[in-house]
Amino acid sequence: MRRLFCVALLLLLALTLAAEANKRSKGHRGGGKHDKSRPASECTPAETQYGKCVPEHGDCGEGLRDATCKDHTDKISCKIPCNWKKDISDCKYKFGPWGSCEAATNTKSRSGTLKRALFNADCQSTVKVSKPCSPKVKKTRGDKKSN
Structure with missing residues (x-):
């Protein structure tokens, strides 16, 4: 009984070491993300x-x-x-809420202030971005469907 227990213990130890070695070799392959x-x-x-x-x-x-x-x-x-827009891709901004839709241009806009510049980028301190207005009208929770 004691001999069977020792063999089982050695087998468990060998499997654990093999699994650990396999895990280490997978984590250190050449050409990884950080390299x-x-x-x-x-x-x-x-x-x-x-x-x-x-x-x-x-x-x-x-x-x-x-x-x-x-x-x-x-x-x-x-x-x-x-x-992200191409001209501000290396700069990260904190944006406010979208403004109301301008009927003349059918766009809404918002401005953002610089949070950080990536890779020593030359960034503007504030930017303004715009996008087309949504054609959908948002319903409030109190509105019900009329059939």
């Missing part, structure tokens, strides 16, 4: 000049940007969210 997003140079982020993110396809999505420091330029991966 391609950082320049290979020895520069600090403050010393590095970053170019504009250029998407691979269309106006948004995964792309590449230049990272230049001390006569050395690297291409690093970047991403432009599809709901």
Whole structure:
């Protein structure tokens, strides 16, 4: 009985070590997310000049940007969210509520103040964005359907 218990314990230990080694090898594969997003140079982020993110396809999505420091330029991966405007993609803003619909242009607008600039970007302190007005009329909770 004691011999069976020792064999079971050794088998459990071997399986645990094999699973741990497998987990470690999966986490340290070459070309991981952190490897391609950082320049290979020895520069600090403050010393590095970053170019504009250029998407691979269309106006948004995964792309590449230049990272230049001390006569050395690297291409690093970047991403432009599809709901951001191209001219403010490296700048993050805090926006207020949408204004009312302007009948002449059929657009509504809102303004935003700068929260932070990504990759040493040159950002405006305030921006104004607009979008077409919705053709749907929103109903309040008290309104009932009339059949």
